[in-house]
Every structure is written in C-alpha cells, then in structure tokens.
Amino acid sequence: MSVPITLSDVSHRYGGATGTLALDGCSLTVRPGEFAAVVGPSGCGKSTLMKLATGLQFPFKGTVTVAGERVTKPVTMAGMAFQNPTMLPWRTTLRNVLLPLEIVRPHRQRFRADRAIFEAKAEDLLSVVGLEGFGQKFPWQLSGGMQQRASLCRALIHEPELLMLDEPFGALDAFTREELWCVIRDLQEARKFTVVLVTHDLREAVFLADRIFVMSGRPGRIIAERTVSFPRPRDLSVTYTPEFMAVVQELRAHISEARAAA
Amino acid sequence: MTTAVSRIDWIRLSPWLYTIGLFVLWEACVLVLGLPPFILPAPTTIVAAMVEFWPAIWKNGLQTLFTTLAGFAAAVVGGLALGLLVGWSRTVYAGLYPLMIGFNSIPKVAVVPILVLWFGIGTVPAIITAFLISFFPVVVNVATGLATIEPETEDVLKALGASKMDIMLKVGIPRALPYFFGSLKVAITLAFVGSVIAETVAANSGVGHMMLTAQSNFQVPLVFAGLVTLAVEGIVAYALMAWVEKRMTGWAHRSGFAQ
Numbered sequence: 001m002s003v004p005i006t007l008s009d010v011s012h013r014y015g016g017a018t019g020t021l022a023l024d025g026c027s028l029t030v031r032p033g034e035f036a037a038v039v040g041p042s043g044c045g046k047s048t049l050m051k052l053a054t055g056l057q058f059p060f061k062g063t064v065t066v067a068g069e070r071v072t073k074p075v076t077m078a079g080m081a082f083q084n085p086t087m088l089p090w091r092t093t094l095r096n097v098l099l100p101l102e103i104v105r106p107h108r109q110r111f112r113a114d115r116a117i118f119e120a121k122a123e124d125l126l127s128v129v130g131l132e133g134f135g136q137k138f139p140w141q142l143s144g145g146m147q148q149r150a151s152l153c154r155a156l157i158h159e160p161e162l163l164m165l166d167e168p169f170g171a172l173d174a175f176t177r178e179e180l181w182c183v184i185r186d187l188q189e190a191r192k193f194t195v196v197l198v199t200h201d202l203r204e205a206v207f208l209a210d211r212i213f214v215m216s217g218r219p220g221r222i223i224a225e226r227t228v229s230f231p232r233p234r235d236l237s238v239t240y241t242p243e244f245m246a247v248v249q250e251l252r253a254h255i256s257e258a259r260a261a262a
Numbered sequence: 263m264t265t266a267v268s269r270i271d272w273i274r275l276s277p278w279l280y281t282i283g284l285f286v287l288w289e290a291c292v293l294v295l296g297l298p299p300f301i302l303p304a305p306t307t308i309v310a311a312m313v314e315f316w317p318a319i320w321k322n323g324l325q326t327l328f329t330t331l332a333g334f335a336a337a338v339v340g341g342l343a344l345g346l347l348v349g350w351s352r353t354v355y356a357g358l359y360p361l362m363i364g365f366n367s368i369p370k371v372a373v374v375p376i377l378v379l380w381f382g383i384g385t386v387p388a389i390i391t392a393f394l395i396s397f398f399p400v401v402v403n404v405a406t407g408l409a410t411i412e413p414e415t416e417d418v419l420k421a422l423g424a425s426k427m428d429i430m431l432k433v434g435i436p437r438a439l440p441y442f443f444g445s446l447k448v449a450i451t452l453a454f455v456g457s458v459i460a461e462t463v464a465a466n467s468g469v470g471h472m473m474l475t476a477q478s479n480f481q482v483p484l485v486f487a488g489l490v491t492l493a494v495e496g497i498v499a500y501a502l503m504a505w506v507e508k509r510m511t512g513w514a515h516r517s518g519f520a521q
C-alpha cells in the first residue's frame with residue numbers, strides 16, 4: 001500500500017531556456033504512507049513541485065520517481081484537490097464524485113455494470129465528509145466549503161495510494177478549515193494513503209503532517225525539513241499547546257529567512 | 263392597500279408597446295410630412311401590399327426560409343466539426359486560425375460571383391453563401407468552449423490517467439455546448455443575411471430577388487413588404503434558437519457559467 005515519492009536534484013523552468021526558473025536543485029523524499037507537508041513563500045514553486053510529482057510537468061534536470069518508477073508520463077493513480085474545487089457545473093455532486101471511476105482502470109470498464117455499487121460508495125464517502133444527502137445537488141448549489149468537501153471525495157473515490165493537496169483549504173473560513181483538517185486526518189488514519197499537502201498555513205502543516213518541508217523563495221528548493229512527532233490521533237486542542245506553537249514559530253523563522261534571502 | 267395583483271407588468275408589455283409605438287410614429291410621420299409611397303410607404307400601405315401580393319410573398323418567403331435553413335444546417339454541422347477539430351489540437355488551431363480570420367474578413371458578397379460561375383444562378387449559391395457567412399461564429403464558439411477548460415480540471419483528470427479523448431468527452435464537449443448553442447442565435451441571423459445577399463445578386467426567386475424586381479418596377483410598398491417578411495422570419499428563427507439554447511443548457515444559466 002501507498003507510494004514513496006523521490007525528487008532528486010530537480011530543476012524546472014517554464015517557457016523554454018530563457019523562461020522562469022521555478023525549481024532549482026530541489027530534492028525530497030516522501031515515505032510510503034507518510035503525511036508530508038510543503039510550505040514556502042508564495043510563488044516559490046510549490047504547485048510546480050506537485051505537477052512534477054504527478055507527471056503533469058517534467059524537469060529539465062534531475063529525476064522524479066514515484067513508486068519506484070521514473071515519472072515520464074502522468075501518474076495514473078493520484079487523487080488531486082486544489083484551492084479551487086473545480087467541480088463540473090453540469091454534473092450533480094454525486095456524479096462529480098464518480099468522475100474518477102469513469103476514467104481510472106479497472107473501474108472504468110466496470111462502470112456501467114457496477115454503477116449502483118459505485119454510487120453507494122460515493123454516498124458513503126459524501127457522508128464521511130459531512131455531505132450526506134447533498135449528492136443530487138449541483139455544485140453551484142453548495143457553499144465553498146461544501147464544494148471543497150466534495151472535491152476531497154472526488155480525489156479519494158478511486159482509493160488512490162497518493163493524495164496530492166495543493167492549498168485545498170486556502171479559500172475557506174477558519175472554522176470550516178479546521179473541520180476539514182479533521183476530515184482529512186481521519187481519512188488518512190483509516191486508509192493510510194500517502195499525502196503531499198502544499199499549504200501556506202503553518203498551523204495546518206504542523207497539525208496534519210508527519211514531516212514538513214520548507215522551501216526557499218523562487219527558484220525553489222528544500223531548505224529545511226522538520227519531523228512532527230505529536231502522537232496520533234491528534235486533537236484540535238493540540239494546536240494550542242506551547243510545544244505546537246514552538247514548532248510553528250520555528251517554521252515561521254525559516255520562512256522569514258527564505259523571504260529575506262529572496 | 264397595495265394592489266399588486268392587478269399591477270400591469272410593464273417589463274413584459276414594453277416590447278409590444280415599443281413595437282406598436284414605432285409603427286404608429288412611422289404612420290404619423292408619413293401622414294404629417296405627406297411622404298409619397300415611393301419614398302416611404304406607411305405601415306398600412308405595406309400591409310395592403312402584403313395582402314395584395316400575398317402569393318408572391320408566401321412563395322418567396324418560403325424559398326428564402328428554405329435557403330437560409332439549409333445553409334444554417336450545413337453551418338451547424340460543419341462549424342461543430344471544425345470547432346471540435348480546432349479545439350482538439352493546438353497545431354490545427356495554430357494552422358487554421360489565420361486562414362479562418364482571413365477567410366472571415368472577405369465580404370461574402372464578393373464570393374457570390376464565383377459561386378455563380380461554378381453553380382449557376384439559383385438556390386445553390388444562396389445556400390452556400392448562407393453557410394459561409396454563418397459557420398464562423400459556430401467554429402469560434404465551439405473552439406473557445408474547448409480551449410477554456412480550467413487547467414486544474416485537466417490536471418485532475420490527467421493524474422487519473424485520462425486520455426485526450428476522455429478529457430474531451432467528460433469535460434470539453436459538455437462545457438462547449440453552452441457556447442455552441444449560444445452561437446446558433448448569431449449564426450441563424452447571419453444565415454439570413456447570406457441568403458438574401460445571394461438572392462439579390464444571383465437568383466430568380468426568394469425575398470431578395472422579389473425585392474429587387476419590385477424595386478425596378480417602382481413597387482416600393484412591396485419592397486418594404488419584403489423587408490417585413492425578412493424581419494418576421496428573422497425574429498421567429500432567433501427566438502427559436504434562443505429557446506433551444508435555454509432548453510439545452512439550463513445548467514449554464516442557473517450556475518452563472520461564464521459565457
């Protein structure tokens with residue numbers, strides 16, 4: 001179960017040889033089943049790192065390896081969620097959640113035959129994230145937080161071994177955000193998939209992650225790595241302990257340095 | 263106190279009131295200024311002409327309608343196909359875009375003589391002109407719908423192993439449909455322009471031809487009756503396309519989908 005990711009000395013540029021250097025000599029390893037977080041100043045290449053790790057972009061230098069194989073095409077088993085929920089407005093929430101099953105092998109061949117089973121599974125997942133009974137609503141009838149919950153369901157419906165989250169809670173209010181932290185915490189606890197979470201919220205990173213990577217300003221590389229060893233399952237109250245604050249402060253100092261250097 | 267129930271819905275009524283107002287004003291102007299019918303016939307004169315020449319108007323009106331719809335149908339099919347092709351591949355897009363722009367900037371009336379050369383005077387050049395003039399907005403709209411897929415949606419699907427075809431079927435085409443149906447209103451209006459242009463230049467039937475004949479016989483009320491016929495056909499066709507658009511892409515209206 002679950003997937004290790006390795007980026008070794010990866011550099012990526014947008015727009016040809018004279019374009020923007022987004023990543024420069026970036027190396028990191030995510031272990032199987034690990035919850036990894038990546039933090040860094042805005043525009044440092046965090047989203048680029050996600051795209052490289054999923055084979056949506058390819059580095060001009062260095063190698064990316066996922067599950068022991070060098071990435072030369074889009075990996076086919078990752079679930080992704082972004083800050084923008086990107087629900088398709090012509091599909092109901094349930095059918096949005098089902099979308100990956102219409103695409104991923106081997107589910108797609110069975111989609112018609114097993115539709116009832118798949119739908120039950122999607123309904124289950126919706127109720128896990130607190131969207132019970134909203135499956136027949138269209139995404140634009142849901143609030144931003146509810147759409148984001150649905151987007152998490154879509155990322156997880158095909159039981160991926162790798163979940164890539166790019167600032168998924170960035171546009172939500174503080175309460176909704178903390179609720180969703182707990183949702184993702186519980187889901188990962190139950191299913192043990194590997195997670196890479198990009199965030200600019202240091203508390204979010206410390207609360208959720210096993211290990212946090214701090215990136216420099218653009219061009220991005222990893223300048224610090226911090227293991228978070230608070231016991232699991234973590235309760236939201238841990239975020240108010242001095243130990244927790246200390247880790248957040250430590251990360252903040254790294255980010256300030258990175259920003260000052262840029 | 264308030265009599266909301268018996269209130270007149272002015273918003274709903276106003277299109278009718280303004281239209282009637284225009285004709286009343288027109289009639290009054292003609293009466294007051296004493297304009298002779300060969301300059302500007304009054305609406306009542308035009309109606310009289312429509313009654314008098316009804317068989318001709320009916321026959322030619324049907325002919326124009328047929329020509330327009332034939333050209334429009336070809337434009338819808340061809341425009342949809344080309345739009346999908348152009349939206350599918352960046353290379354095809356890059357290659358065809360300048361050609362289409364160049365082609366679209368040729369005044370279509372200038373193409374009619376060539377069509378006559380190839381097909382002779384009659385219905386065929388009119389259908390082709392209607393097609394040529396109305397297929398461009400369909401292509402552009404369909405291609406736009408495909409080209410504006412959110413990159414993040416595409417990323418989500420690619421990371422699941424989706425092929426280009428999957429992305430087209432699951433996202434591209436459904437999302438292009440509102441653009442496509444939106445373009446039909448424009449296309450049908452342009453198709454009328456195309457067929458009437460061709461009829462006035464190179465045809466022996468149709469409203470355009472009838473108007474030209476009437477004009478050379480100084481039957482000015484009949485010329486105007488032709489205009490009215492075109493206006494009625496145009497409005498009905500437009501309304502039909504607007505209705506189709508609304509029926510087919512309700513989600514786009516309700517969700518505030520960017521057009």
Ligand SMILES: Nc1ncnc2c1ncn2[C@@H]1O[C@H](COP(=O)(O)OP(=O)(O)O)[C@@H](O)[C@H]1O
Binds near residue numbers: 042045048
């Ligand atoms: N598709 C793209 N084309 C050109 N430049 C890009 C593209 N995507 C990102 N960049 C540039 O690469 C840098 C890193 O971007 P990104 O990875 O999105 O940063 P982050 O997610 O950390 O904010 C930025 O300077 C951005 O402008």
Ligand SMILES: [Mg+2]
Binds near residue numbers: 046047048166
């Ligand atoms: Mg980003």
